[in-house]
Amino acid sequence: MAKEIIFLVEESAEGGYEARALGHSIYTEGENMEELRGAIKDAVRCHFGEKEMPQILRLHMVRDEVMAV
Numbered sequence: 001m002a003k004e005i006i007f008l009v010e011e012s013a014e015g016g017y018e019a020r021a022l023g024h025s026i027y028t029e030g031e032n033m034e035e036l037r038g039a040i041k042d043a044v045r046c047h048f049g050e051k052e053m054p055q056i057l058r059l060h061m062v063r064d065e066v067m068a069v
Contacts (some may be wrong), residue, residue: 005044005054006022007020008063016035024047026044035064
């Protein structure tokens with residue numbers, strides 16, 4: 001049982017957000033952060049059984065920023 005799962009969260013090129021779990025084959029997306037959080041919880045519930053459910057879901061926000069010199 002994993003006690004914690006880390007999700008990498010990035011802004012989608014099409015708009016909204018995408019989340020990928022590290023070490024697990026879980027991917028989901030949402031139009032905004034509130035929707036994404038719900039989608040992550042739903043995806044984790046579908047992926048794990050009740051006894052294997054992780055205790056913590058950590059969202060690591062990845063943001064690229066481009067600056068002109």
